[in-house]
Amino acid sequence: MSTNALLPPRPAIHDSALSLIGGTPLVRLDRIAREEGLECNLLAKVEGFSAGGSVKDRIAKRMVEEAERAGVLIPGHSILVEPTSGNTGIGLALVAALKGYRCIIVMPEKMSTEKQNTLKALGAEIYRTPTEAAWDSPDSHISLAKRIVATTPGAVMLDQYNNVNNPDAHYYTTAPEILDSLAAVPSTEARPSSQTVDVIVAGTGTGGTLSGLAKRLREANPQLVSVGVDPVGSILARPESLNEMKDGDSPIYKVEGTGYDFVPAVLSHPDINHWMKTRDAESFAMCKRLIRSEGLLVGGSSGASVAAAVAWLKSDEGRQVAGGVKGKNVVVVLADSLRNYITSDWLNEDSTPVHHLASLSLDQKN
Ligand code: PMP
Numbered sequence: 001m002s003t004n005a006l007l008p009p010r011p012a013i014h015d016s017a018l019s020l021i022g023g024t025p026l027v028r029l030d031r032i033a034r035e036e037g038l039e040c041n042l043l044a045k046v047e048g049f050s051a052g053g054s055v056k057d058r059i060a061k062r063m064v065e066e067a068e069r070a071g072v073l074i075p076g077h078s079i080l081v082e083p084t085s086g087n088t089g090i091g092l093a094l095v096a097a098l099k100g101y102r103c104i105i106v107m108p109e110k111m112s113t114e115k116q117n118t119l120k121a122l123g124a125e126i127y128r129t130p131t132e133a134a135w136d137s138p139d140s141h142i143s144l145a146k147r148i149v150a151t152t153p154g155a156v157m158l159d160q161y162n163n164v165n166n167p168d169a170h171y172y173t174t175a176p177e178i179l180d181s182l183a184a185v186p187s188t189e190a191r192p193s194s195q196t197v198d199v200i201v202a203g204t205g206t207g208g209t210l211s212g213l214a215k216r217l218r219e220a221n222p223q224l225v226s227v228g229v230d231p232v233g234s235i236l237a238r239p240e241s242l243n244e245m246k247d248g249d250s251p252i253y254k255v256e257g258t259g260y261d262f263v264p265a266v267l268s269h270p271d272i273n274h275w276m277k278t279r280d281a282e283s284f285a286m287c288k289r290l291i292r293s294e295g296l297l298v299g300g301s302s303g304a305s306v307a308a309a310v311a312w313l314k315s316d317e318g319r320q321v322a323g324g325v326k327g328k329n330v331v332v333v334l335a336d337s338l339r340n341y342i343t344s345d346w347l348n349e350d351s352t353p354v355h356h357l358a359s360l361s362l363d364q365k366n
Contacts, residue, residue, distance in 0.1 A: 027043065045333050062168060170216070179197070
């Protein structure tokens with residue numbers, strides 16, 4: 001382990017699950033890299049290992065603790081209210097459970113039953129809004145959360161779309177963790193490494209993850225290339241022409257947690273060099289490859305991010321920058337875990353069959 005680590009080592013005994021937020025592993029995607037003919041080190045930051053199961057635990061913890069420090073949140077009095085695609089909600093509900101806050105989560109209907117059940121288990125109160133409601137319509141999850149805050153004494157919306165502690169959580173924790181991991185592993189002939197991040201790839205919802213990561217990782221390596229991943233049907237990518245729909249494209253996508261119909265203030269476009277648009281089919285197909293060939297139990301947006309990373313690394317520019325270069329480190333954020341999607345159609349439609357004793361042939365039964 002490098003003696004110049006940016007972060008302190010993890011404690012041998014954790015004081016609570018709060019300290020199990022973040023501290024996630026960096027894992028080589030060697031099988032996918034080999035199958036795709038990539039020469040670089042393809043690495044995954046596997047955020048599903050965080051206490052609440054996603055990258056958003058980090059912002060929940062930081063937004064709450066900074067609001068407490070600023071006197072905006074008063075323990076035992078304040079009520080947390082947040083619009084979310086679910087993972088920020090789970091992070092907030094976990095932090096709220098540990099710190100004793102009441103927590104109200106507002107989430108579009110599209111989001112999985114598994115997320116709802118996890119929120120319920122953590123004791124959060126849940127409101128669901130129509131998926132198709134535009135962000136600024138009265139029916140949206142954002143508008144309803146604002147109305148709940150306006151009518152609930154003690155309610156506070158930490159507002160992940162506008163809160164600097166969203167990108168800052170990644171600037172101060174996710175990025176230094178990655179840099180520490182890379183610095184701790186020496187470059188060898190068998191495993192060459194630049195020991196810094198050359199390319200960072202992440203899905204964008206609020207954009208906080210990629211914006212905070214790109215800012216900090218670029219301070220460590222000014223040549224950093226950052227790649228944003230945005231589903232077809234969303235408008236976050238730049239140039240805006242990328243967001244134009246082609247014949248046969250649907251504005252509806254099933255992948256959860258990425259894409260929006262407005263640009264959140266925490267999404268810093270100047271920090272993002274390239275954008276890739278992804279479709280559900282390629283995202284879910286790559287998610288299944290991550291599960292079956294790498295053994296990583298991740299969610300659909302992780303599949304989108306790896307599919308986009310591979311496509312960019314195989315493009316002319318991507319191959320030159322990293323895809324065809326030994327020792328370059330490409331880090332892809334795998335934002336959440338399969339726990340959120342266990343009963344989803346896309347996971348189960350072509351999964352392996354289950355054999356029930358009653359329907360086995362006679363010689364298998366005996
Ligand atoms: N993937 C998933 C599954 C998510 O829940 C989120 C957060 N909405 C993201 C990716 C994108 O993270 P961010 O909001 O930081 O852009």
